[in-house]
Amino acid sequence: MKKIIGILVVMALVVGAIGIVAVLKGRSKPSVVTVGALLIRKDLPTLAKEADTIMIGKVVADLGSGEDASETRLSKVYTDYQINAEKFLKNPQASRDIKVRVAGGKSGDSTVLVEDEAKLTPGERVMLFLSKEKGGRFTVTGFAQGEYELKGGMAKNAQNTSEKDEWRLISEVQAEAAR
8 A cells, every 4th residue: 555655646746747847948037946745754674675775975976967858756857966885785886986866956047956855965975775777877765765964973864853873873774784
């Protein structure tokens, strides 16, 4: 039942995002559009199970935004980031340079902000739960739920709902990923 609800929510958001892009294309003035989402809460075991790979790394670059009609995450407008992997906790990748796509960004004179999407910032050290998409790119599993900022030995999830010792979080994730 949860899976069906999740699919219906994503479908509704995709239809809404298509409409937003159509509206943006018809505007001549700069605008900001915020896309909201109703997310199904995912705990750490669920994130670890659903993620194709889990990594710790540093966000090294914002590779820019674009628009893709085939994009299926909340918005047709996206931003790509380059993450330099420090350590893989699940399913190591051949390259340490990982490209991650998040919904939202700039398209022409307009900006699309997506609530509850991961907010990656160059220079930030993060733990990311990643899902592999078509073309080999990654997206953040569970949107912002799959991003933890690592700073000063502490790990804080992107939704500011929990903070814990970084090493404790790593141990918990490694145990869940091994199951």
